[in-house]
Amino acid sequence: MEIFYSADIYGNSSLRLGPEESQHCAKVLRKRVGDAIDVIDGEGALYHCTVVNDSPKGVEANINEVVNNWHSHPYNLTLAVCPTKNNDRYEWFAEKATEFGTDCFVPVIGEHSERKVFKTERLRKIVLSATKQSLKARLAEVREPLSVKEFIRETAVADAVKLIAYCFEEEGAPRRSIKAELAKRASDKIIVLIGPEGDFSREEAAMAMEAGYVPVHIGDSRLRTETAGIAAASAVYFEYL
């Protein structure tokens, strides 16, 4: 099943694909006027359509049927993960987390982050591609990078299950497993904060706790940053399975 994405949907009657999707649809897959195509709006709906203009510059289609909340997941997950030194690893994480089901990616920059700059454009493409490939209609948001502290400040009042995974054991603050914390959740809105290779600073961890984040561990294995991100996505996925 091949899925296209469109940001230009006119009511429930017709839509238009953007340049890249039009190219792929008309040129690569050679869809012609009268052919059926399936299009997502990135907001959760799938549209069964018929092509009415097969120009590679802008494919247009009439909408025959709308399926709302197509293959949606029963939670809302924000993964705020510090960028890895190697960019590939972050892209893999985002692809896999998208397949499991993630609603928002936040590249947060920690005080111990080696990588302080992060380009979101490529990540958006990867997330879109994984969304279509894994047959989802809702496209995860990829936010512009911000500091760990800014993100904590911003989410301090958020009504969500807020978890922070770090490596050091804080005195007097024993961590429970992410699985145990998810099992006793009071909300289906979940935020998981995962630090860089060099871990969070003590100050960041203290600030997170102050803001209502619960410290968790992701088991006994020492997981790489991107693996911890994938583990968080799969822990939530399996919790709702």
Place this chain on the structure above:
Amino acid sequence: MEIFYSADIYGNSSLRLGPEESQHCAKVLRKRVGDAIDVIDGEGALYHCTVVNDSPKGVEANINEVVNNWHSHPYNLTLAVCPTKNNDRYEWFAEKATEFGTDCFVPVIGEHSERKVFKTERLRKIVLSATKQSLKARLAEVREPLSVKEFIRETAVADAVKLIAYCFEEEGAPRRSIKAELAKRASDKIIVLIGPEGDFSREEAAMAMEAGYVPVHIGDSRLRTETAGIAAASAVYFEYL
């Protein structure tokens, strides 16, 4: 923490690193006579050692202390996963599954597999590297490829929780989730069989069921082959968390 691997351990008294590990130890990390190094045997033990010969051609060390079952996991997991078209994806899967904890990788070739040939040498290196990086002492076995049917035949009498994940719904054989099946396991020896992009053939699936494999699904998301492999590894990991 930097870990080395040695296959040449003489009793509990001394050991020798192979060519690559010696090079890394003596040349890259510049370990000298008298320096402390940590070495795994790939069988589950960690050795705290002192270098007595720092030649890059063959580092030798005396063993001061042995830690058995170092960072071991409480299950035995075999992942028999069909190679992906793109080799990178399989390598990523093996790296991540090693971080979670896997005991044996079996590249099985299905009737619908596009890739019929698979080289294990590179995968062994990746698994060793991920084992050391994630601080484990037991090295997962990477078997030579064999057909799905051969593997099923071989494991027909195995006393293990045997699960097969495939996409089609067999008539009269509704699948339960991998999580539910793991929860009611009768053994800590677990085998998960995951098919190629083109799924198992009906004949392979029937043969697996005949051999005691229980059909499972890995949730509502359509996961790529390598993501299904990672999901299986993380499902087992979280089941024991």
